Amino acid sequence: MNVQKENLVIALSDSGFKQEVIEKAERLWETGRTQDLIRHLRSCRCELMDILHESQKRVDRVDTLIRQTEKTMETK
Secondary structure (H helix, E strand, O other), X not given: OOHHHHHHXXXXXXXXXXXXXXXXXXXXXXXXXXXXXXXHHHXXXXXXXXXXXXXXXXXXXXXXXXXXXXXXXXXX
16 A cells, blocks of 8 residues: 555544545545545544534533532632
């Protein structure tokens, strides 16, 4: 396997993408469809960013609970 293609597969796998996403990237790489591969990778990135933003919202909610609990304890 080509080193660059192998790195592509490893990076997508390490990022938690499903096998079909990885296989699509491999096919695009193998057929030389660079622009389509870039679009596919950008879509993968957007998916990760959505997950990141949702996780940040959950962290923010917990931070709010911590602050509220600390204020409640200070008034007692």
